[in-house]
Amino acid sequence: xxxxxxxxxxxxxxxxxxxxxxxxxxxxxxxxxxxxxxxxxxxxxxxxxxxxxxxxxxxxxxxxxxxxxxxxxxxxxxxxxxxxxxxxxxxxxxxxxxxxxxxxxxxxxxxxxxxxxxxxxxxxxxxxxxxxxxxxxxxxxxxxxxxxxxxxxxxxxxxxxxxxxxxxxxxxxxxxxxxxxxxxxxxxxxxxxxxxxxxxxxxxxxxxxxxxxxxxxxxxxxxxxxxxxxxxxxxxxxxxxxxxxxxxxxxxxxxxxxxxxxxxxxxxxxxxxxxxxxxxxxxxxxxxxxxxxxxxxxxxxxxxxxxxxxxxxxxxxxxxxxxxxxxxxxxxxxxxxxxxxxxxxxxxxxxxxxxxxxxxxxxxxxxxxxxxxxxxxxxxxxxxxxxxxxxxxxxxxxxxxxxxxxxxxxxxxxxxxxxxxxxxxxxxxxxxxxxxxxxxxxxxxxxxxxxxxxxxxxxxxxxxxxx
Amino acid sequence: xxxxxxxxxxxxxxxxxxxxxxxxxxxxxxxxxxxxxxxxxxxxxxxxxxxxxxxxxxxxxxxxxxxxxxxxxxxxxxxxxxxxxxxxxxxxxxxxxxxxxxxxxxxxxxxxxxxxxxxxxxxxxxxxxxxxxxxxxxxxxxxxxxxxxxxxxxxxxxxxxxxxxxxxxxxxxxxxxxxxxxxxxxxxxxxxxxxxxxxxxxxxxxxxxxxxxxxxxxxxxxxxxxxxxxxxxxxxxxxxxxxxxxxxxxxxxxxxxxxxxxxxxxxxxxxxxxxxxxxxxxxxxxxxxxxxxxxxxxxxxxxxxxxxxxxxxxx
Numbered sequence: 001x002x003x004x005x006x007x008x009x010x011x012x013x014x015x016x017x018x019x020x021x022x023x024x025x026x027x028x029x030x031x032x033x034x035x036x037x038x039x040x041x042x043x044x045x046x047x048x049x050x051x052x053x054x055x056x057x058x059x060x061x062x063x064x065x066x067x068x069x070x071x072x073x074x075x076x077x078x079x080x081x082x083x084x085x086x087x088x089x090x091x092x093x094x095x096x097x098x099x100x101x102x103x104x105x106x107x108x109x110x111x112x113x114x115x116x117x118x119x120x121x122x123x124x125x126x127x128x129x130x131x132x133x134x135x136x137x138x139x140x141x142x143x144x145x146x147x148x149x150x151x152x153x154x155x156x157x158x159x160x161x162x163x164x165x166x167x168x169x170x171x172x173x174x175x176x177x178x179x180x181x182x183x184x185x186x187x188x189x190x191x192x193x194x195x196x197x198x199x200x201x202x203x204x205x206x207x208x209x210x211x212x213x214x215x216x217x218x219x220x221x222x223x224x225x226x227x228x229x230x231x232x233x234x235x236x237x238x239x240x241x242x243x244x245x246x247x248x249x250x251x252x253x254x255x256x257x258x259x260x261x262x263x264x265x266x267x268x269x270x271x272x273x274x275x276x277x278x279x280x281x282x283x284x285x286x287x288x289x290x291x292x293x294x295x296x297x298x299x300x301x302x303x304x305x306x307x308x309x310x311x312x313x314x315x316x317x318x319x320x321x322x323x324x325x326x327x328x329x330x331x332x333x334x335x336x337x338x339x340x341x342x343x344x345x346x347x348x349x350x351x352x353x354x355x356x357x358x359x360x361x362x363x364x365x366x367x368x369x370x371x372x373x374x375x376x377x378x379x380x381x382x383x384x385x386x387x388x389x390x391x392x393x394x395x396x397x398x399x400x401x402x403x404x405x406x407x408x409x410x411x412x413x414x415x416x417x418x419x420x421x422x423x424x425x426x427x428x429x430x431x432x433x434x435x436x437x438x439x440x441x442x443x444x445x446x447x448x449x450x451x452x453x454x455x456x457x458x459x460x461x462x463x464x465x466x467x
Numbered sequence: 468x469x470x471x472x473x474x475x476x477x478x479x480x481x482x483x484x485x486x487x488x489x490x491x492x493x494x495x496x497x498x499x500x501x502x503x504x505x506x507x508x509x510x511x512x513x514x515x516x517x518x519x520x521x522x523x524x525x526x527x528x529x530x531x532x533x534x535x536x537x538x539x540x541x542x543x544x545x546x547x548x549x550x551x552x553x554x555x556x557x558x559x560x561x562x563x564x565x566x567x568x569x570x571x572x573x574x575x576x577x578x579x580x581x582x583x584x585x586x587x588x589x590x591x592x593x594x595x596x597x598x599x600x601x602x603x604x605x606x607x608x609x610x611x612x613x614x615x616x617x618x619x620x621x622x623x624x625x626x627x628x629x630x631x632x633x634x635x636x637x638x639x640x641x642x643x644x645x646x647x648x649x650x651x652x653x654x655x656x657x658x659x660x661x662x663x664x665x666x667x668x669x670x671x672x673x674x675x676x677x678x679x680x681x682x683x684x685x686x687x688x689x690x691x692x693x694x695x696x697x698x699x700x701x702x703x704x705x706x707x708x709x710x711x712x713x714x715x716x717x718x719x720x721x722x723x724x725x726x727x728x729x730x731x732x733x734x735x736x737x738x739x740x741x742x743x744x745x746x747x748x749x750x751x752x753x754x755x756x757x758x759x760x761x762x763x764x765x766x767x768x769x770x771x772x773x774x775x776x777x778x779x780x781x782x
Contacts, residue, residue, distance in 0.1 A: 063553075068560040069501060076668070119734055125500040125679050132672035133727040136720035139594055139669075143717050241668075242571065245564035252557045289575035295568020302561060306551055314550065 041284070043176045045277050048160055048294070050182045051235045052246055052272030056254075057189050058228045059247035060268050063255055064204040069124070070109065070225065071247040073131035074232045077108040079138030081233075086145055098181065098233055105229025108134060109222065160238050160280060160290035181234035192227050193265075196220065201261055238291075239276075245295035246272055253298075253305045256312060271301060322367075328432050329362040329371035331401050334380060335431070336361035337390050338398035342456075352389045399459045404434035406452035406459075407442045413453040414446060420453055436461075473711050476597050476664075479605040480703030480722060483661050484673065486612040488699030489619055490653050491674035492681070492692045496630040497650070501559055502541065504671035506655045508563040509540025511570025511667050514592055515577055526604050526663065529592075534659045540566050541651055567667070595666030595719035597707065604663065611660050615653055626650065627688050665719035672723040677702065680730040683737035698733075702726035 020042065028038035062068050081104025082097045089096060108130055115126035193200070199220055202210040207217040228247070235243045254268035279294030286293075307314050337353060353361075355372070358381070362368035372388075375381040380394035390398060408427040412418050434442075439461070443449045452458055494500055510533035517532025518524070540562050547558045574589050591599075619626065628636040629646045637643045654674065661670045681694035706722030735742045 063557045066554045066556050068554075068556040072560055072563065119679075119683075120740070121679055121682065122495070122498045122500065124498055125495050125675050128500045128504060128671055128675040129679055129727070129730065132669055132675070132723055136669055136672065136723035136727070139717060139720040140724065143715060143720075242564060242568050244560055245568055248557055248560040248564065252553050252561055255553065255557075256551060283572070286572075286576055287579050288572045292568040292570070292572030292575060295565050296572060299561070299565030299568070302565075306547075312552060 041280075044160060044280055044290075047176050047178050047182065047238055048276030048280055048290075049273040050179070050186060051160075051238050052250065052276045053269045054182060054185050054189055054231045055235055055243060055246035056250045056268035056272035057193065057265060058224070058231050059251035060254065060261070060265050061200060061204055061224055062228065062247060063251040064261075065221075065224075068248045068252075069127055070112070071228060071232065072244045073108050073112065073127050074105045074225075074229055075236060075241050075243045076131040077104045077134040077138075078229075078233055078236050079142065080104050080134035081107075081138075083138040083141035083145075087141055101233040101236075102226075102229050104134065105232060106222075106226065109225040109229070160276070160283075160294070178234070178238055181237065185230055185234040188230055189227055192223065196223065200224070204261075239294065240291050242291040242295045245298050246275070249295070249298035249302055250275060253302050256302075256305045256309050271298075275301065325367050326370045326374050329367050330374045330380075331397075331432055332363065333358050333361045333371060333375060334390070334394060334398035335401040335405065338395070338402050338459075341390070352387050355383075355386050355388055358388050396461070400436070400439075400461050401431055403459050403461055404439060405431040406456065407439060407446070407449065408434065409452045409454070410446055410449065410458070411442050423453055470602070472598075473707070475602055475605050476600045476711075476718070477704055477707050479600045479608050480597060480664060480707045480718070481700050482605070482608050482612045482703075483657075483664060484677070484699030484701070484703030484722070485696045486615050486657050486699075487661060487673035488677040488681070488695035488697070489692055490615065490650075490657050491699075492678040492688070492695045493626055493630055493650055494654055494674050495678040495682070496688075499650075499654070500675045501671065502544075502651065503654050503658050503674040505540055505544060505559050505563045506537040507658045507662065507667050507670040508570070509543075509566035510534070510537035510655075510659055510662060511592065512536050512566055512573055513539070514662070515570055515573035515589060518577065518589060519573070526601075527607065530659050530662070533662060534655060536566065537655045537659055538652070541655060570667070591666075592662050593667050594717060595662070595664050595669065597664035597718035597722075598710070600664065608660055611656060615657065618649070618653065622646070622649070623689070630688070665722060669719050669723050672726065673699065673702075676723070676726040676730050680726065680733040683733040683740045698726060698729050702729060 021039070024039045024042045025035050027042075028035040031038065059068075059071065062071050078101040081101035082092075084104065085096050085100030086092060111130045112123070112127045115121060115129060116123045119126070121129075199210070199215050202213070202215060203217045203220040210217050210220075232243050232247075235246065239246060250268040250272040251264070253271050254264040257267055258264050275298040276290075276294050279292075279297045280290045282288070282293045282297065283290035305313070308316070310316055337358070340353065358372060359368050362371045372381070375394070376383060378393075379391055380397055381388050382391050382394075405427045408430045409423040412423050412426060413420075449458055491500075491503070494503055513532040513534070513536025514529050515532075516536070517529050520532075521528050523529075543562050544558050547553060547561065548555065551558075553561070574593075577589055625636070625641050625646055628639065628641065629643060629650070633643050636646070658670045658674070661673055665673060677698040678691070678695040680698050681691045684694050685691045702722050702725040705725045707718055709721045709725070710716045710718040733741070738744050
């Protein structure tokens, strides 16, 4: 594949200027590479990026509307469309082929709905029936059309690697051939977004509301399907069947990272561009398929997003859970020390406990070590040698904890009339989640808030900055 | 005994069609039709890795790799569904395209490095090449199909329960998850066995179309499954014969197109659920309509009967 760069189709002698020619030449000098190689790489990445933007923009709506597999089905049926046009006309002209492919896309979208509704089959089965049949038809026709250029390999694998090689003059500039279909496609996609932004958003998130407000969800569905068909057809030339990866994966990653539609669209475009660019560079490095590696890079980015995504990421969730556990262990230590002080003879003096006792109060384990450090760093506990004691702020914090605990016990007793031995455990859980506001509310609700059901005094919190 | 190549291929596709119809019945009923598609696409990288690791084109090595990565794909689907907020369809699309992309990348680099020996063979797995089936391949298919049939027949009652009432199945003490995994395993095995003949892209059709066609003919699971097996077998045989008769036509797509034709025929002809039957019902209804209309029109008739003359006078 790489060796074809030397025999590439760029004809610089024609006098047609190439955009960014100076830039790529400069870059080539900097990297000490042949100028044509850098130029090819630059244009290939540009084609890939354009492709990614078209796919991501429409893909976001596929993912939001839960019809991602329609994108898969469309990419398969495109072959049938071009094959059908070949059967009828016997030639391979780009424009009729494009129209045929679009028609096949529409037929797929309509047929899946028709088979689903009229034949009363589940939707996934109807998608499976329609696209496999159309694809099979396409393969049969293509296998008979060996004497003309109808390339099954191109459909199956795409040829992103060559996209920057075939430059053609358009409006006085020499740009990649795929631009002729990709730029109009991008225009159409942007036009759809600009004109039907409100309707698309509404029908994607709340189709029922959209229908009651008088927007037809069906019309939007078919409009979107048409645009996806156009996008699929023009992107297929470049990435083949793997267009589905560009449609779905960047949109899905963006969905994991944000809850805003506009942010999601921008993010998915950026992610798509990074996928095609990195995929192409890896393909150069490993001498492999650019489209395939684009999909693999997209999958890797998805994994990263799943792990590190700020709100829903596995890592974030893990850290939040760990923090909560540390806080709960620490609060158990504080409450335990406070109870010990209550039981002791000198209620005013600050109670002391050894490090190992505090460790045991926290429940043991790694979390308890972290909890003790958490307490010390916040100066809720003071350490003198191996002896720990509550600080002034720690005492206030602990009093608030025990107050929450006992208020909750009293609340359960009064409102649900639970037996006394059923009160401690729920209160032990709840005490960590009752702030000053809830304390106040419970106090107002209770008939008396001086004693808990076990007869112990509910400590009063005069200063409530710490909770 | 002398066996021609066509007979070998015929046996293979026949067995494949039968087994796929059997397992596909449950897949369609459990709305898992596209799971087979995901497994088939996910099998491609495993196939390539097995080739790279063992440098062998033995079908059993390649298919073991394919089965492993296909199952990995299925597991990834359920993991993604569980740990992210992505929907079913997006998850399937993601796994399918990413694994397939990996497979394509591996195939390409294998083809580029082993240009002369066997790279092209791996590419034949993408759209399938039944014509090159060997006697050994068919024997292996036969063993797999036999095991599948035995498992399905032995667990028929349980699988039936799972397909129609999962909760009741669990209440009865059957592990729905276990049966589900078993079904997934059977689907994966059949898909992988079908890969050499029908290819990554079209194997799903073998699982979906014959059961969907059989659905028109019967409401009983056992009958539907048998019909699906018959349709699968007929498609396999007809597709193979067509491709043998007209040289150069690929077998896999022809098998799929045959089953599609049977699907359309069933849709039109089948009793009770077919289009013809339904249109007859509609004509029957129309023949009822005058009677229905006259029935509805009779009550007001006495009131208007008094003044037909006056109405005519006015006009």
